[in-house]
Amino acid sequence: MTDEPTSNFIRDIIDEDLAAGTHTQIVTRFPPEPNGYLHIGHAFAIKVSHGIARDYKGLFYLRFDDTNPAKEEDEYVQAIKADVQWLGADWGDNLFFTSDYFDKLYEWAIHLINEGLAYVDDLTPEEMRTYRGTLTEPGKNSPYRDRPIKESLDLFQRMKSGEFDEGERVLRAKIDMANPNLNLRDPVLYRILHASHHRTGDKWKIYPSYDFAHGQSDAIEGITHSLCSLEFEFHRPLYNWFIENLPVPSKPRQIEFARLNIEYVITSKRKLLQLVTEGHVRGWDDPRMPTVSGLRRRGYTPEAINEFCHRAGVAKRERVNEYSLLEYCLRQDLEERAFRRMAVLDPVKVVIENFPEDEVEYFEGPNHPAKPELGARKVALTKEIYIERSDFMEDPPKKFFRLGPGREVRLRYACYITCTDFTKNEQGEITEIRATFDPESRGGSTPDGRRVKGTIHWVSATRNTPFEARIYEQLFTKANPEDVEEGQTFVDNLNPNSESIITAYGEPKLSEAKVSERFQFERKGYFAVDPDTNAEKFVFNQAVSLRDSWGKKQKKG
């Protein structure tokens, strides 16, 4: 894995800060809102912040940004912790919650009111919108903007004690209603929410907004570089305004970077949730989902995901990565570590005519071709076997290195067979292939040293492990799932063939596989044991296929 730090604009800024003596130790954080599951985009954000903390020998914190009790749940907190941990981003003892700072934040709100920098506003949400102005027109001051400090103090206190209904009043910063940056047009600091919070219960009736909570939380924790995505760029002046106008213990710096986007993938919590609730996928951890839990179930390793995030790099402009890079990272990792097994996904029977009826002959195959130290397993050869339907052609072209009438191939690890005959049904499908084996070729070569170009995988028709294979394609048919006709949504771009379930046969040893264990099915792809596996059936998910230059050539014609 190439995991050396790469030069990027954030590291440049940090280098400068370090050189200028602004900081001696770097502290970063990942601040998820516990209102959904983490996806690959979050994995990228984690990688950026955690990677920097690690490379600069600094600290990495995990902080749940839980300022909206209406949306957040403890269930998500637990799932997110598990995902972050699985990804290898260790926060040590530094697990925090913005809700830990509610008292401090309240105190600071009072401070602002006392300074004449905040006021309680009685405008309705609709009125506020009108008063705010537009992108091109300045807003105008609320009639409550200059109410006496004392009055705001009293009202704010009563908001806190639950005297008012939701939406009745808010606390606003007094900044500049004409500022071209809308975030500075007297942003809301506190709103009334009579919802029960997953950690503070019913203690609070008012909750701080993201803007009022985030920077101050960073400051409390001593975060030096608060890394976030591009859309917060416009919030930075406000972020700094709070830091400058409040007696905060440290001065964090917000730096924005571009989110990670991938072709054929959606990374929007809202839309992912929609896929789940509308039943387009079986759940958050459906192997087709780009969630951390979905990728994990699919067979992805944290190493592969981290490598992908590393290779995607950090940038300041929106970009879309090719899906092939993700696949490359997984293959690269699994090529190294996955044990090899044989499995036939689309079987056709071969009868070896000169093989004794009830005999079983065992051959040995290494678990990993480049690592003999990982041992070997035995595969059973019998008179009747299955081979891949695509490994036989009735009338093959010259370059087809597999089985065809009169042609000889090697059964991997076992022996050579030559096709003598075959039968078809009315639909023209091959129903059975007949062949003879060369007893001299046992072990995979013959004394005469003749060359056999093709080697195919196979499984005994009587000694095998049947299983359900789930084969995946992209969840969406378009590289940009949002590319839709008028009146359609991304849901219309769902790929109806994103999952196909087939019955397959694996070599006997596969019966010992454990849930989430990953294998390379030789010549086919990498597969992981799905948690749906039980005493009755084995389920394997195809994580990614092997590269297939032959298949590609075929497609081109």
Add this chain to the structure above:
RNA sequence: GGCCUCGUGGUGUAAUGGUAGCACUAAGGAUUCUGAUUCCUUCUGUCGGGGUUCGAAUCCCUGCGAGGCUACCA
């Protein structure tokens, strides 16, 4: 319409005033009991136009293009 940010091969990223490099993809070849892996080779790039400079991807101006911003979400 306003403000902000950003434009480097097909894609993603380096080069911070001094030979435009790397990776993925694609194409070709070598090796191979996986048409896998590995190894080698090749293709393609600084958005346009001015300017500063001995020298510009880099600095300045301008045009063009892309993205973001009008929640009591984060």
